[in-house]
Amino acid sequence: MKKRLYHERSWCQKGVRFYKQQEFQIVERLSKKHPITLLCRIMNVNRSGYYKWLDRKDNPSERELQRAKDIAIIKKIHKKHPSHGYRWIRAYAEKHYKVKWSNNHVHLCCKYAGIISAGKHYRYVRPGDERIKYKNLVNNSWSQLTRPLEVVVSDMTTFNVKGKYYELTFYFDAFTKEILSYKLSGRRGDSTTYYNGLKDVLNVIKKEEPTEPTVLHTDQGSVYSSISYNELIKNYNIKRSMSRAGTPTDNPVNESLNGWIKEELFIDFNLGESNDVHKSIRKYVYYYNNHRFSYALKYKTPIQFKTELGY
Numbered sequence: 001m002k003k004r005l006y007h008e009r010s011w012c013q014k015g016v017r018f019y020k021q022q023e024f025q026i027v028e029r030l031s032k033k034h035p036i037t038l039l040c041r042i043m044n045v046n047r048s049g050y051y052k053w054l055d056r057k058d059n060p061s062e063r064e065l066q067r068a069k070d071i072a073i074i075k076k077i078h079k080k081h082p083s084h085g086y087r088w089i090r091a092y093a094e095k096h097y098k099v100k101w102s103n104n105h106v107h108l109c110c111k112y113a114g115i116i117s118a119g120k121h122y123r124y125v126r127p128g129d130e131r132i133k134y135k136n137l138v139n140n141s142w143s144q145l146t147r148p149l150e151v152v153v154s155d156m157t158t159f160n161v162k163g164k165y166y167e168l169t170f171y172f173d174a175f176t177k178e179i180l181s182y183k184l185s186g187r188r189g190d191s192t193t194y195y196n197g198l199k200d201v202l203n204v205i206k207k208e209e210p211t212e213p214t215v216l217h218t219d220q221g222s223v224y225s226s227i228s229y230n231e232l233i234k235n236y237n238i239k240r241s242m243s244r245a246g247t248p249t250d251n252p253v254n255e256s257l258n259g260w261i262k263e264e265l266f267i268d269f270n271l272g273e274s275n276d277v278h279k280s281i282r283k284y285v286y287y288y289n290n291h292r293f294s295y296a297l298k299y300k301t302p303i304q305f306k307t308e309l310g311y
Helices: 018-032 036-043 047-058 061-079 086-096 105-113 192-208 226-232 251-270 279-288 302-308
Strands: 151-161 164-173 181-185 214-218 238-242
Touching: 018 036, 018 047, 036 047, 036 251, 061 086, 061 105, 086 105, 151 192, 151 251, 164 192, 164 251, 164 279, 181 192, 181 279, 192 226, 251 279
Parallel strands: 151 214, 214 238
Antiparallel strands: 151 164, 164 181
């Protein structure tokens, strides 16, 4: 099978159109000193295509003028939220700029303008074995959840800011994607973030008084598996559930949200330069629950989604 060269433009994420424009612009700049025919041959571009581009450049159509306006809005959104892709940009523009775009239109505009999300996402696929401690009660029924507090998921993530180490533990509602609790610590291996976060969740459950049991789903970490941690829930209508060992895909909600959150914190909210990490995290959690659109919620915020359902 033939291999394409690394620099071949059709394989570039910015798209062929973007690089054709660059090539035509080079030909235009050099055309004052060199013959256009020679430049097109050296640049390996079609001469008639160059003249058509030149004509469109000097006499843009209404469609091209509108596309330029749309790209200006997209660039503005991308500058503020560089970690997001074209689908999220479309939803944001529809909400804040009152425009009606299709996902495909925004995708093509991004390719035309060379706009690429700064975030990178990884898919976990490594299988594992079931542990005896607690069975996986959720399995693959994540998309079949029907109410808040039906399943609560938790995990801990780590990061460094200006050379200082932090551990951040989240508790999410798997149905509404709301952050129910978060705890931050600058001490390595600090188990209090797990316990204090769980206590917040228990207070929410006590306040809401759900008639059906809540499933608390976590990985098989030492704190989540400890007797003292699970003793906290024995007087509540809570069932424990755990992912299989070495299988993050058993907890896709948490893995996905953790990845997005860390990217947004460092790319969009510039957490790496923060002088007050605790304040920055607090502000982000408020933004996440009240202003951040979620694709899984049909581009609604967690609070909006829950409120519209009458909870």
